[in-house]
Amino acid sequence: MTIVLTAAVSQKPRWLEGNPCHQPKIHIISTFVSAVGGSEWRAIALYEELRHYCEVQLWSTAIPAPELLKQYPIRRIRQHWGRFPKTGTLIFMGIFSFPKRWVQLTLPSRIIVVYNTYTPEFFAPTLRRLSLRGLRTVEVVYASEMIKQSVNYPGIVEPSLIDINHFVPAPRSAQWEAGDRFKIGRLSRDEPEKHHPQDPELYGQLVEHGCEIQVMGGTCLAHACGDSPHIHLLPCSHEQSLAFLQNLDCFFYRTSEQLLEAFGRVVLEAMACGLPVVCHARGGYTEVIEPGRNGFLFETNQEALEILLRLKRDRQLRQQIGQAARATVEAIYHPERRQQIINFYLGLSGQTSN
Structure with a gap:
């Protein structure tokens, strides 16, 4: 789409001609x-x-x-x-x-x-x-x-400014134990268009492979996800977002086709927390994700499933990707x-x- 506007000549504001503190x-x-x-x-x-x-x-x-x-x-x-x-x-x-x-x-x-x-x-x-x-x-x-x-x-x-001194990686000493279920989570507004209609199916497959799913802003999926004890649909809460992200092993993100993420602020918050991110290859956040280095992008449920299960199996890989994700965000900000x-x-x- 081309927009035609007759742009006026930008004049230097008078307040800039003197002391820049007088703004x-x-x-x-x-x-x-x-x-x-x-x-x-x-x-x-x-x-x-x-x-x-x-x-x-x-x-x-x-x-x-x-x-x-x-x-x-x-x-x-x-x-x-x-x-x-x-x-x-x-x-x-x-x-x-x-x-x-x-x-x-x-x-x-x-x-x-x-x-x-x-x-x-x-x-x-x-x-x-x-x-x-x-x-x-x-x-x-x-x-x-x-x-x-x-x-x-x-x-x-x-980029949307993010406080990377607030969103930081959590100590992992108590996580990634052999008997624990691999925690995959996502965070967004609690609205249907923020979720892809194929997400519940993917969550079910991941549960069958020993994963725990946590969706903050996911109560709108209650009917679609059923009553699995390993799929947790939580109300959204900005105050709890840091603790939520730090409790995850991996971050997953995809929206419906009706919503295009211009930036995807929450994806960069997850990266700042040192999480490996697995995101749909559609949205502004794809410009900062280098697949296989600081995160992963996918097109289909099968691709997402394979990536997530690979991360579940390979602790060294998710640490490597998470560290690169944090370094990427530090460079951006x-x-x-x-x-x-x-x-x-x-x-x-x-x-x-x-």
Whole structure:
């Protein structure tokens, strides 16, 4: 899809001409409807980084999840009350619907759209409205090269920021004993489209081969998975995600054909925990997985089964893959690269997405 916009010439913001500490307020806008959503946590992670440099406000375009509202300063946008960001840098985290009229009433110094959800039907209309049909510049950041190519519009690719000092490998001294069942798990929102319809069949086959299946965000699969004592379907919980990942031997991930993962934040969190990841070969995360070195990609149930059983049998292989996965994530989130991302949003990098 080709999008034609008449781009205005980007002017250097006045606040950059003097002391770089005198920065305009940054507003991060998203839905914040899910306490375990990738877009929500991408927005929060960016907030946590930027708040050390300037004033940052989180804005919700919908009713925010109570769990997030308790922990973070999220304000609900109310156009009729005049409650919305009016100046400064506007960062739209994800495109979920056509933007409301309030965006036309703003006078921002910068507008940045982070396109990290595959919603092509909203992409072009959103950019047209935010740019006032070409009268002001809109910068675009993509979650992956895959999602960038899907819309054929200029922009830069950035990973979703993850705290790799939080997501760390667990001590393995008490695991991988000969009598233990091999623990395979996945983590996502508890919604049917987050799961592939063939997953329950695969889980059943793995149980027959002595595996234990743990699915956080899997209660929606209760009917399909039956009552096997070795398939555990748990509600999703961001607070428990680290402990959940550290208790696994291997991470598995696949979604339905109706959902395309633009990035797959949870896959990189699992890699940061030193887990070998076995993922469907469809999604933004495939750009960081080198099959056989730091993870595995598969196309069919049979391929997934063979890879998972190979990892079950070969402790040395899963340690090797897990260590390479951790090293990959450390390289992606190297302090210098992390600072480059922060500087981009602060307007200090000299890099623009257009």
